[in-house]
Amino acid sequence: MSRESISTFDIFKIGVGPSSSHTLGPWRAGRLFLRDFYSPDVERVQVDLYGSLAKTGRGHGTDIAVQLGLMDWDPKTCPVDEINPTIASLKSDRVMLLAGKHHISFNPETDIVFHMDETLPFHPNGIKYTFWLKNSEVRSRTYYSVGGGFVVTEDEELGENRCVLLPYPIQHAADIVRYAELKELTIPDMVRANERCWRPKEETDAGLDEIWATMRECIYRGCHSEGVLPGGLNVTRRAKKLNADLMSGRSYKGFDQWVENMRYSSPNFQQTLRWISIFALAVNEENAAFGRVVTAPTNGAAGVIPAVMMYGHTFLGFTHEQLREFILVASEIGCLFKKGATISAAMGGCMAEIGVSSAMAAAGHAYMLGCDTARILMAAEIAMEHHLGLTCDPVGGLVQVPCIERNTMGAMKAITAANIALASDPTLAKISLDDVIVTMWETALDMNSRYKETSEGGLALRIPVIVPEC
Template sequence: MEGRWRRHWYSIGGGFVRKEGEEPQAESAVQLPFPIDTNNDLLHWCRKTGMSISEVVMENEAAWRPEAETRAGVLKIWETMRECIYRGCHAEGMLPGGLNVKRRAAALNHKLIAGRRYADFEGWVKAIREGGNGFKYTLDWVSCFALAVNEENASFGRVVTAPTNGAAGVIPAVLLYYVIFCDGFSDEKVLQYILTGSEIGSIFKKGATISAAMGGCQAEIGVSSAMAAAALTECVGGSQRQAMMAAEIAMEHHLGLTCDPIGGLVQIPCIERNTMGAIKAITASQLALQSTPDFAKVSLDAVISTMWNTAQDMNSKYKETSDGGLAVQIPLGLKEC
């Protein structure tokens, strides 16, 4: 009976799976009001309509389903993200796989919360806010959020593939930073953030790749950082071009990032790398908000093209194969600090 119910599924990259023997479905012939393949396309529609990035995305999504369905779907994504962070910030123990990596988010959460009491997510958010908004305090919380998600990922917990599982911590960490420390705790702002970030990710996928097996970690952490940077920038009042500039800055400083997971597990350096991507996203957003895009020397399309060229030139041992880099330098079984 066991064999009768067994099914085989295969990862085809970017968080997508396909059942064995299943033929890929033809794309539905949907006429989008604002077709977008490149950043220049997105910029064109934003200029022509005066709409924000998230508004353009919502109009395009309406070609597939009613707006109410899109809103409900996006908010379900946010619900799953926050449940993942909350769960990861309260789970202790060792991660499976044999590397003896200790989960750190729960201990960091306990230290930062400093005895303040809460019973649920909303109470937790209130308790975090009560600790203030000092730079070090905020920085530690962003790291804690990202660690929590990717420790959940490494222990088979439920995460949102954004844009991949290995880079799933960046976007929710920056979103929760915005919710808690920038007063973004509203459905409208969450929708704006996720819609904006998703469009940037889509442009990267069309113009390059979001798979570390094809492009190294620049294609995963780099893309997630760019998505989060653009999303945060729009949510805090940046212009469309500033949001695109933030995405460009974030990716520019991830170019060439290799993927060399120790033991082939998405643990070292992957979990910590999400904290780096989240902090870079916030920094990129701040830089863009204090800049004039007219004077930018590098466009988002140029950096996407550069990332893809770099991916093609990158040696295969640095593309998720664990055949180079840290993966061959660190003996298996070594405990992470």
């Protein structure tokens, strides 16, 4: 079990699709390698990918991510529209602007090595960066992308947050219950107090607002973009057409008018369900198209939480401040799963992605509905209980099928779980959130590796031939 201190902004990171473990993690590892080992004398670089990163790396954009990382592009701020042309010219010119500072020759075909039959013992997502310098010195380091964009080495957890002593250290859900009873704190109270160890309240609020702004921009963009997703599977984007169908010709300009239209259309139950699905589809179509998304807690599951938040914002009138608190509650639940189990599909299959995001969303939604702490934790438990054993079997190694639709299911389960918890007596529950986290981890250990982001089992076998795009 991990004992590091994890911030809300470690769980929710603004980045680029399609995968937090296979895109964002290797990208961040490349920048960390630059930070610690870059020299103007570097003449050559090689990247070695192992395990799941090798097996599904091409479909997940790992090769693209490592090149952007080595050029020191920032995943939070880089212009996503320039990614494809930059990678295309790098491929044709075979020249890389290393660290954004000096040019070296780089051939992605040979300098990125996919070790398809080798998995490093420490973790299935291993990546080694190596520099060769003019004086023949060799600098090398191996990193592990352990889910949600988190990166570690075998010796240490990388990040500035790990040594911070928090006023409310939380390892288990039982700790939350204890602080709630002894100190009369809500979950947002606890998380806010902990976050103050890293930055002032105003900065935390600004960061929370930026997360919600990125999520809603992603939803809006996804609902107004069409075409076929990259990767060779020829998946057609659906969110735009579904949005147009429900809008029934009503005109609008920009996000706010769009939301007003939705509100005043008085949707029935079936239409509301469709809207929630559209929100989730929109985010994950953007994610699959290398768009800007927020890990929540991963990229593959990036649509669940925005869909539930957007539902609350649009149809239940959740305020700006309430949406901040939604994020705080959800992040603490994500931390519990990261510490007690995993948020890496390569370790735990899709229950580690969609399952965890659904539990996070269920807790956030339950809080918004007015649940007390026991019911909030109950909502998270219910949501995960019905994701246990969910396999990760992405067709063609792409984060598209079943991933995009699966986000709609995670959102629906989250809303259902929150409403069941709202109407229930948590003292009668037979399984606690801590029980289900332990069970999830034990289930992860029992799962065959074919169902852990390797594309060697399940649905991935039904459509075996993918023609990668140039």
